[in-house]
Amino acid sequence: xxxxxxxxxxxxxxxxxxxxxxxxxxxxxxxxxxxxxxxxxxxxxxxxxxxxxxxxxxxxxxxxxxxxxxxxxxxxxxxxxxxxxxxxxxxxxxxxxxxxxxxxxxxxxxxxxxxxxxxxxxxxxxxxxxxxxxxxxxxxxx
Amino acid sequence: xxxxxxxxxxxxxxxxxxxxxxxxxxxxxxxxxxxxxxxxxxxxxxxxxxxxxxxxxxxxxxxxxxxxxxxxxxxxxxxxxxxxxxxxxxxxxxxxxxxxxxxxxxxxxxxxxxxxxxxxxxxxxxxxxxxxxxxxxxxxxx
DNA sequence: TATTATATATATTATCCAATACAGTTAAAG
DNA sequence: CTTTAACTGTATTGGATAATATATATAATA
Numbered sequence: 001x002x003x004x005x006x007x008x009x010x011x012x013x014x015x016x017x018x019x020x021x022x023x024x025x026x027x028x029x030x031x032x033x034x035x036x037x038x039x040x041x042x043x044x045x046x047x048x049x050x051x052x053x054x055x056x057x058x059x060x061x062x063x064x065x066x067x068x069x070x071x072x073x074x075x076x077x078x079x080x081x082x083x084x085x086x087x088x089x090x091x092x093x094x095x096x097x098x099x100x101x102x103x104x105x106x107x108x109x110x111x112x113x114x115x116x117x118x119x120x121x122x123x124x125x126x127x128x129x130x131x132x133x134x135x136x137x138x139x140x141x142x
Numbered sequence: 143x144x145x146x147x148x149x150x151x152x153x154x155x156x157x158x159x160x161x162x163x164x165x166x167x168x169x170x171x172x173x174x175x176x177x178x179x180x181x182x183x184x185x186x187x188x189x190x191x192x193x194x195x196x197x198x199x200x201x202x203x204x205x206x207x208x209x210x211x212x213x214x215x216x217x218x219x220x221x222x223x224x225x226x227x228x229x230x231x232x233x234x235x236x237x238x239x240x241x242x243x244x245x246x247x248x249x250x251x252x253x254x255x256x257x258x259x260x261x262x263x264x265x266x267x268x269x270x271x272x273x274x275x276x277x278x279x280x281x282x283x284x
Numbered sequence: 285t286a287t288t289a290t291a292t293a294t295a296t297t298a299t300c301c302a303a304t305a306c307a308g309t310t311a312a313a314g
Numbered sequence: 315c316t317t318t319a320a321c322t323g324t325a326t327t328g329g330a331t332a333a334t335a336t337a338t339a340t341a342a343t344a
Contacts, residue, residue: 045311046310071216072301
């Protein structure tokens, strides 16, 4: 299990570099994003940039899929279980307003992150950072 | 969504009757059990008997699989998220001893329910009863 | 006791889906 | 500029898997 909290969340790697680090094709990384599992940074011209956190998240998600046999829908649902506005100090007004918790297996950062500002908030959210692997998820439930 | 709490948990239906009620083949019901998703009663001679709760649970699980696109591993993991010994008044010593929460996506009633007494306890457990559909699960997390 | 239903176990099927490959366009880098 | 990398979108594939079928044995029932 990889603990993402200690890792940097700074945009460091292009998709090519990230895919090499992970041993996954760039298309897979784009697929993970399209499926609402990760939320990589973007440059001004829409190029993806991955942080160490993102890389670890992808790795963990890949483990969930490969080792635990979970499919994408499962990961999405698991990542959507924790209500960030119950945990965050700022109550995460945007996400609560969007009632993301009640949406069906859509992580709030997918629903809320339509514009860049929301995306940036969600990307640094404790829920987004910790709800990557099952261990972190269970810790938050605890 | 079907709320299971109000339903009876008495062994009422044979597998044939239950499968007719659900529109599923008897084999599917056995499959759900083998996959650790349900825990039907048994007669002295090992015949399965299903309660209204069990029927509702199967229906909900089937919805998760059909509508939400979750696979069995996903349902198992979701049903394993809530630690019953944190919720139950009796602390559910057996389950905590078995450290079921840390086991990989194995609901505690699968791990704990090797003997009939444990099975019966688990079958009436609030966690087993409520962690059938995603709504009940989220309520418990709340 | 004869018939029907259920039990376990294994084999098969038919679909789904994660991952990859391809095609055409746009941005970055040397 | 020329080359390389990344972008979006669509098409394909290989493996997993939910569900069914088959076979044999045991229990319930009429």
